[in-house]
Amino acid sequence: MFKGLKPIVYGGREVWPLVEGGKGVAVSNHASSGAWAAAGGIGTVSAVNADSYDSFGNVIPQIYHGRTRRDRHEELIAYAIDGAVEQVKRAFEIAGGKGAININVLWEMGGAQRVLHGVLEKTKGMVAGVTCGAGMPYKLSEIAASYGVSYLPIVSSGRAFRALWKRAYSKASEWLAAVVYEDPWLAGGHNGLSNAEDPKAPQDPYPRVRDLRATMREGGISDDVPIVMAGGVWALKDWNDWIDNPELGAIMFQFGTRPLLTQESPIPQLWKERLMQLEPGDVLLHRFSPTGFYSSAVRNPFLRQLEARSERQIPFSTEQAGDHTHQLDAGVKGKNFWVTRGDLLRAREWVGQGFTSALKTPDNTLVFVTEEEKAEIRKDQTDCMGCLSQCAFSSWMDSETNSTGRLADPRSFCIQKSLQEAVHGGDLDKNLLFAGHGAYKFKQDPFYSNGFVPTVKQLVDRILTGD
Numbered sequence: 001m002f003k004g005l006k007p008i009v010y011g012g013r014e015v016w017p018l019v020e021g022g023k024g025v026a027v028s029n030h031a032s033s034g035a036w037a038a039a040g041g042i043g044t045v046s047a048v049n050a051d052s053y054d055s056f057g058n059v060i061p062q063i064y065h066g067r068t069r070r071d072r073h074e075e076l077i078a079y080a081i082d083g084a085v086e087q088v089k090r091a092f093e094i095a096g097g098k099g100a101i102n103i104n105v106l107w108e109m110g111g112a113q114r115v116l117h118g119v120l121e122k123t124k125g126m127v128a129g130v131t132c133g134a135g136m137p138y139k140l141s142e143i144a145a146s147y148g149v150s151y152l153p154i155v156s157s158g159r160a161f162r163a164l165w166k167r168a169y170s171k172a173s174e175w176l177a178a179v180v181y182e183d184p185w186l187a188g189g190h191n192g193l194s195n196a197e198d199p200k201a202p203q204d205p206y207p208r209v210r211d212l213r214a215t216m217r218e219g220g221i222s223d224d225v226p227i228v229m230a231g232g233v234w235a236l237k238d239w240n241d242w243i244d245n246p247e248l249g250a251i252m253f254q255f256g257t258r259p260l261l262t263q264e265s266p267i268p269q270l271w272k273e274r275l276m277q278l279e280p281g282d283v284l285l286h287r288f289s290p291t292g293f294y295s296s297a298v299r300n301p302f303l304r305q306l307e308a309r310s311e312r313q314i315p316f317s318t319e320q321a322g323d324h325t326h327q328l329d330a331g332v333k334g335k336n337f338w339v340t341r342g343d344l345l346r347a348r349e350w351v352g353q354g355f356t357s358a359l360k361t362p363d364n365t366l367v368f369v370t371e372e373e374k375a376e377i378r379k380d381q382t383d384c385m386g387c388l389s390q391c392a393f394s395s396w397m398d399s400e401t402n403s404t405g406r407l408a409d410p411r412s413f414c415i416q417k418s419l420q421e422a423v424h425g426g427d428l429d430k431n432l433l434f435a436g437h438g439a440y441k442f443k444q445d446p447f448y449s450n451g452f453v454p455t456v457k458q459l460v461d462r463i464l465t466g467d
Contacts, residue, residue, distance in 0.1 A: 002237045003244060008226070009038075010177065011100035011128030016041045018463060019180075019228055021256025022104025022131055023189065023434065024048030025419035026046065026059075030087045031264040034094025035117055035456035037101050044131060045091050047103045047119050048082030049416065062420065064350035064385050067392075069148070069402055073386030077111040081118035084218035085221070088119065092126040094425060098103070100128035102152070106190070107135035108291050110386040110398050113143065120147040129177050134190045134293060135389075138164060141172035151199045152228065156192030156207060158215035165219045178252060179216065180228040181209050184294070187231030187437035188256055191285065191294040199285050199294060205229065206242075213249050223249030230254035234438045234445075255463065257436035261448065263455045268425055273432065274298070278440045280365070285437075290393035290412040298433040302418070310348050310411050312368040314343035329431030331358030331368050359410040362392075380414040387416035 007014040020036040022028045022044035029051060030405075033043030052060045063077050066072040077079075086377065091101050103119060105112055112132075120127060124147065132140045133154025144151035153169070153176075155161045161179055169176060185202035193199055209227055214224065220363040226249070228237065233253050242251050260267060261275050286297040288306045297303060316337045317324045326344040327338035330351040339347065347358070347368065355368035359377070369377070384394035390404050391397070393412035397404045416430065422431040444446050447462055453460065 003238070003240055004466070005243065005464065008250070010042060011178060013098075013100070013101050015242045015251075017125050017226065017252035017253075017461070018460065019131075019230075019252060019254040020044045020189050020259050021188075021230060021254045022046045022102070023256060023260070024046075024104070024106060025283045025416070026051045026083075027260070027265075027267060027369075027424045027434075028089030028104065028264045030094060031266055032122075032259055032262065032456060033087075034091035035262075035264045036460065037091065037095035039457045039460035040099050040357070041460055042100045042102055042128070043091060043095065043103045044104050045084065045087045045117075047080065047084035047087075047105045047115060047334065048109055049080050050087045052079065052086050058133055060281045061424075061425065064383070066385075069384050069386050069396055072207075072384070073110055076385045076387055077118075079112055080115045081111075081122070082120045083257065084115065085122045088106065088123045088126050092123075097259065101126060102129045102131055103222075105129045107132050107137040107140070108136075108293075108389050110388050110396075111141060112137075112389065116143050120144075120149060131180055133180070133182060133192065134291065136160070136164060138168045141169045141175060145172040148175075150175050152176075152178045152180050152356075154182050154192075154230070155212070156182055157194065158212040159440075161212060162218075165215075165221075170219060173219075173221070176221070176225060178226040178228050180254060181205070181212055182254075183208075183231030185285065186296075186437045188291065188296050188439075189434045190281070190291060191296055193285075193294045195320070205232070209242075210247055211245070211421070226250035228252040228254050230256065231436060232438055234258065234441050236463060236467050237446040240466075256457060257439050258463075259456065260435070260439075261442055261453055262459055270428055271422070272453060274428060274434070275439055275442050277449065278435075278443060280440045283435050283437045283439055288412055290391045290409070290415055290419070291388055292392055295430030296435065296437060298435050298439070300433060301429040302431055302433075306411070306413065307325055309367055309369060312355055313365050313411075314339055315348060315363075315365050317364070323440075328358075331356060331366065336424070337366070360407060361408040361411055362409055369410065377410050381408050381416060383417075384414070385416065407409050410421070 018041040028046040034041035064072040129150035131152040186195040289295045324338040330347040350368040357374040358366040392409045395408040418432040
C-alpha cells in the first residue's frame, strides 16, 4: 500500500516534495518548469545556456562573432544570463503563484559564478532556490545567501557533502533548503562517480543516503532539512520504505527523465518518439564528456562512433624503446612514432578502412579517424567558446592563460554544439541525448501506452498516486 506524500513548506508556501530535475541547454525551460510549479511542485529552470527570444517569440540562435576564445566566452556569458532571466520570468508567470521555481547551474560550466550572480540579480523574488552540482560548488552558499535565496547542493556521497559543509556551507546553514543525492549510476547527464567507485558495479542508494543523513546530523543539520533522492526515480511506490523513515529523515524526490516526455517539454517530437522506443541498456554511462566526468546518455550512433574512435587507438613513443620497435607508416607524417608490430598492423588496417588520419591524444596515444571527422574535430576545437571552466576537448580553461596546458583530446567532442543541436532540431543520431538509466520504462509503463504524452499536470497527478 502506497503511503502517499504530504506537502512541505518551501519558498514560503506549501508544495509537493516533488522536484523537476534541471536539464541544461534549453531542455528544462520555462514551459516545463512553470507547469511543474503550477501543478504544485518545484519546477527547475536550467540556467545552463538557456534560450532567449526575439520580439516575435522565436528562439535567438547563439551565434558567436568574437575572434578569440575569450571574446566568445564573454558572449556566451551574456547569452547565458539573458536566457536564464527570460526563462525564469516566463516560468514564474506560468506558475501563477503556485509551487516554486528553482534554477539549476553546472558548477563546472564556464563563468558559473558570474552567470549565477547575473541571473539572481535580475530575478529577485522569483527564484526560491539554486540547485548545483558537477564539481564542488563551495561558493554556492555564499552567493545564494547574498540574494536571500535557498541553495540545494547536488552530491553523490556523504563524503562530498562533509567537505562542502566544513569548508563553506556551515557558515550559511540557514539557507540550506535540502541536499540532493544524485545516484551516480542511475541519473542522466553528468554523474558524480569518484575514482574509487566502479562504473560497472552500481551500489544500492539506501545505505549511501543513510550515510549522507548521518553526515548531516554530525553537522547539526535538522532531520527536517530534506534529502532529495535523484536518479532512478520513476514510480514513488518503489520508494515507499523511504517515506516517513526515521533513519532517513525528511525525503523529497526528483524526476529528471519523466518530464522529458510531456506536452510542455521543449525537446523535438522525434526525440520524444525515440524515448518511447528505448530498451534496458540503451542508456550508456560513459567518459567521453569534455568535462572529465562520467555521464549518461542514449547509446545512439553518435555515442557508438565515439566508442569506436577510442577503440581505434594505439600507444606510441617518440623513440625506439622496449617493444616499440616499428616506425609507424600509416596515418601520420614524420618518423618519430614508434609502435609495436601488432599496433603497426592494426594501424595499416584502419587506414585501409578509410580512417586515414591519426590524431594525438594527451595520453601519448593516436586515434584513427576519417578526413571528414578530422576536419569536424579541428573546426569544433577552433570554434570553442569556453562553455566549461575547463574542457578536455579544446584544452580551454577559464584562467589567465585560457588553456589547460594539455593537448586537446580528439576522443571527446564539443558538448555545447551537440546539446544545442539536439534540442533545436538537429540530427538525433549525430548528437548527445542525455537520459537517465530508467528511460526504457517509457516503453513498459502502461501510462504511456498508445503513444500517450501527458501534460505536466497529468504527470504530476500520476506520480502522486505512486505510479
